[in-house]
Amino acid sequence: MNLAVVVKGILDIGLQKAAQIVRYSLQRDRLERAPRRKCAPLAPGPLQEANPIEGGALLRFANASLQVLFLTPDLVRVTWQPGVLPVPYALARTRWPPVEVTMHREGKGWALGGSSVSVTIRDDGSVRFYDPAGRTLRQDLPPERCGEEWHLTTRLQNHQCIYGFGEQSLGLNLRGQTVTLWNSDPLGGYTPGTDPLYLGVPLYVSLQPGTASLAFYENSYRATVAIGDTIAARFAGGALRAYLAFGPLPQLMERYADLTGRPALPPRWALGFHQSRWGYKTAADVREVAAGFQAHDLPLSAIHLDIDHMDGYRVFTTNPAAFPDLAGLAAELEAQGVRLVSIVDCGVKCDPHFSLFQEGLEQGAFSTLPNGRPVRAPVWPGWSAFPDFTNPQVRSWWGKQYRRLVASGIAGFWHDMNEPSAFTAWGSRTLPLPTRHAMEGRGGDHREAHNLYGLLMARAAYESLHEMYPERRPWIVSRSGWAGLQRYAWNWTGDVASTWPALRTTISTAISLGLSGIPFTGPDIGGFSGAPSAELFLRWFQLAVFLPFFRSHSALGTPRREPWCWGEPTLSILRDYLRLRCRLLPYLYTLAWEASRTGWPLVRPLLWPDADDPELCGVQDAFFLGAALLVAPVVEEGALERLVRLPRGRWHDFWSDAVYEGPASVHLAAPLERIPLLVRAGTILPLEEDNGLVLHLYHPGDGEGHGVLYSDAGDGDGPCRVDRFRLVPVEDRLELRWTADGEYPFPYQSIHVQVHGLEVDELRIDGRPQEPAQRFAVQPLAQVAIRLSHDSAPGRGAPEP
Numbered sequence: 001m002n003l004a005v006v007v008k009g010i011l012d013i014g015l016q017k018a019a020q021i022v023r024y025s026l027q028r029d030r031l032e033r034a035p036r037r038k039c040a041p042l043a044p045g046p047l048q049e050a051n052p053i054e055g056g057a058l059l060r061f062a063n064a065s066l067q068v069l070f071l072t073p074d075l076v077r078v079t080w081q082p083g084v085l086p087v088p089y090a091l092a093r094t095r096w097p098p099v100e101v102t103m104h105r106e107g108k109g110w111a112l113g114g115s116s117v118s119v120t121i122r123d124d125g126s127v128r129f130y131d132p133a134g135r136t137l138r139q140d141l142p143p144e145r146c147g148e149e150w151h152l153t154t155r156l157q158n159h160q161c162i163y164g165f166g167e168q169s170l171g172l173n174l175r176g177q178t179v180t181l182w183n184s185d186p187l188g189g190y191t192p193g194t195d196p197l198y199l200g201v202p203l204y205v206s207l208q209p210g211t212a213s214l215a216f217y218e219n220s221y222r223a224t225v226a227i228g229d230t231i232a233a234r235f236a237g238g239a240l241r242a243y244l245a246f247g248p249l250p251q252l253m254e255r256y257a258d259l260t261g262r263p264a265l266p267p268r269w270a271l272g273f274h275q276s277r278w279g280y281k282t283a284a285d286v287r288e289v290a291a292g293f294q295a296h297d298l299p300l301s302a303i304h305l306d307i308d309h310m311d312g313y314r315v316f317t318t319n320p321a322a323f324p325d326l327a328g329l330a331a332e333l334e335a336q337g338v339r340l341v342s343i344v345d346c347g348v349k350c351d352p353h354f355s356l357f358q359e360g361l362e363q364g365a366f367s368t369l370p371n372g373r374p375v376r377a378p379v380w381p382g383w384s385a386f387p388d389f390t391n392p393q394v395r396s397w398w399g400k401q402y403r404r405l406v407a408s409g410i411a412g413f414w415h416d417m418n419e420p421s422a423f424t425a426w427g428s429r430t431l432p433l434p435t436r437h438a439m440e441g442r443g444g445d446h447r448e449a450h451n452l453y454g455l456l457m458a459r460a461a462y463e464s465l466h467e468m469y470p471e472r473r474p475w476i477v478s479r480s481g482w483a484g485l486q487r488y489a490w491n492w493t494g495d496v497a498s499t500w501p502a503l504r505t506t507i508s509t510a511i512s513l514g515l516s517g518i519p520f521t522g523p524d525i526g527g528f529s530g531a532p533s534a535e536l537f538l539r540w541f542q543l544a545v546f547l548p549f550f551r552s553h554s555a556l557g558t559p560r561r562e563p564w565c566w567g568e569p570t571l572s573i574l575r576d577y578l579r580l581r582c583r584l585l586p587y588l589y590t591l592a593w594e595a596s597r598t599g600w601p602l603v604r605p606l607l608w609p610d611a612d613d614p615e616l617c618g619v620q621d622a623f624f625l626g627a628a629l630l631v632a633p634v635v636e637e638g639a640l641e642r643l644v645r646l647p648r649g650r651w652h653d654f655w656s657d658a659v660y661e662g663p664a665s666v667h668l669a670a671p672l673e674r675i676p677l678l679v680r681a682g683t684i685l686p687l688e689e690d691n692g693l694v695l696h697l698y699h700p701g702d703g704e705g706h707g708v709l710y711s712d713a714g715d716g717d718g719p720c721r722v723d724r725f726r727l728v729p730v731e732d733r734l735e736l737r738w739t740a741d742g743e744y745p746f747p748y749q750s751i752h753v754q755v756h757g758l759e760v761d762e763l764r765i766d767g768r769p770q771e772p773a774q775r776f777a778v779q780p781l782a783q784v785a786i787r788l789s790h791d792s793a794p795g796r797g798a799p800e801p
């Protein structure tokens, strides 16, 4: 027991709640008390029978059964039983057209042949995957059953790089780490190495030159995964079911999105800046913040209302004294382009006068103890009951509660404490493990439902909001979740410490989440719990400009950190970065759309396009934002420059237009007002500038250049439009070819092209010669031809005679 945490908790919470916390902790211990039996690991035992089934095979061993099923030629599902099969909450798709698979006896086992992957199952239960050239893709030892547990060990090769497992702070490449999958509130400001965090996903990608694979374990029980010379995964219960995909990393992410769903396209405003703070207590506080942004000429998209705004922490209520006219406030802010986002905690105050609690009791909406009584645990409101989101009726009941907030002008929802978290004096900080859950009617306990809780709360909100307001895209940001959360919600990375190491960790946490299918995430800028220096806040802010969720948030009682609190020069630099975010919106929105179609994360590891450079495996202080931008944030106190490891190819400095050739390591200047930022050669980067669109063309060298721009009304599912740009070298010219699809009219009146990396010698627009210029105006769908001056192409060697 951590005494400091308990004492701080008592001070924060008051004596009455402290007594509840102690009582609950004792009760939980009583409920969880069970004789600890030592289990003896049991191998599958000898193979007794093997039969083909459509798309795979069913094998019976003495102590276990194994089903191998090809869902596509490059996606294979493996299921070991005994153990209860998962309710497919993670999955967006459960039906797959049959895949042709051959089966024959081979040596001491069976071989299943598909067109791009084949599988052999040995008589001892070991399983191997091969590519068509016969190279091993994956090698599983015979799994072991130990009581209710399943243990599975997979061999790794030396150069294999392992990323994933959802939200974690153990670093990007997880070799040498042990990950716990049990969604938990780590309390206080967490620091790198804290495990587990709020949102685990039992998934990893494995990368090495030549091959890449993805493994998703569809098992929601508590698990530990030790990643050393092998990956040793231990699940506390359930059947052992894994989905294994093989192919290049972008294809793996598409396959995983086929399986668990693509991220919902967010409303465009959600990509703007969000200002939050635990401690905006009244409408006047909120007005003052909005006015501050206006007065200092700072663009703002949303303000978040934390638990302070509720009536005694009763979920879905508003303190009437502090917010006498929430709808009026929301309308006033909306006129300034600012939305209100409201926190929603899952615990419902056990208060006989609280209608939601009464209703929940009457409908049997709360998770129960084995004796049938609703489980209660202390959270912010004191004793609280916990909706059982594994029950579809409860999801729809809960989902309807958002209506009142939407009617009051709330535009988005912030799900907190949904691991679910309970306040405890010691031991586990969640519901007792024997707590009962409906699991869609088949029944189950908290061991199985725990990790699903945040996912299903998000599903409840998303599905109801979508049904009640079909003309709007639901926007939810959730602290907890599981595989598939991307279909319903964004994430933020919780109560991270206000330290430099925590800033550094933000990068690998965001990459890991993205590779786990959850692309929309971001940290509390400056860290949640403490008092960042101006420098730390600024560097964190500069990083967050390039992350999907761009929000400043901080704990109750921390020093204020709205942009103007810092004085100059910080305020001016923050303003420039807020504006840079606005400039980037067309690019970010296009990436969000791309993610909603492909499942590709916006934030990508440097290995994303090219897993063949082993040096990039461990790079966790830089990332790609989409295909075009390489972001290298400053993560060291006092640093005014940094070393950047460039992948293969040519890179243009965003700020200076200097050109670098990779692979290489280069020192880039990083004075306080600058975050090192590189643009891939051949990029056509759409930026919103001067109330119009500017297409920034970066010389493609000898290859082709590309760009895409997605546009729509910013919300709803009305018409959209996709503009595609190609930059094609033709003889001594570069031609910009612009095509478009879709019904939505082109949204910009003013359009300019800005050329980087080459001198424009001659210029033709739609066939007509123009005065050559580096920046020039065009009309939609313009076809532009630029003649290169001979010495303008960087790195092309000597000018031709």
Ligand code: MIG
Pocket (backbone or CB within 6 Å): 277, 278, 306, 307, 343, 416, 417, 479, 494, 495, 553, 554, 555
């Ligand atoms: O027990 O609502 O992570 O963002 O400000 C703390 C108060 C509860 C935790 C969230 C944080 C939020 C805070 N919440």
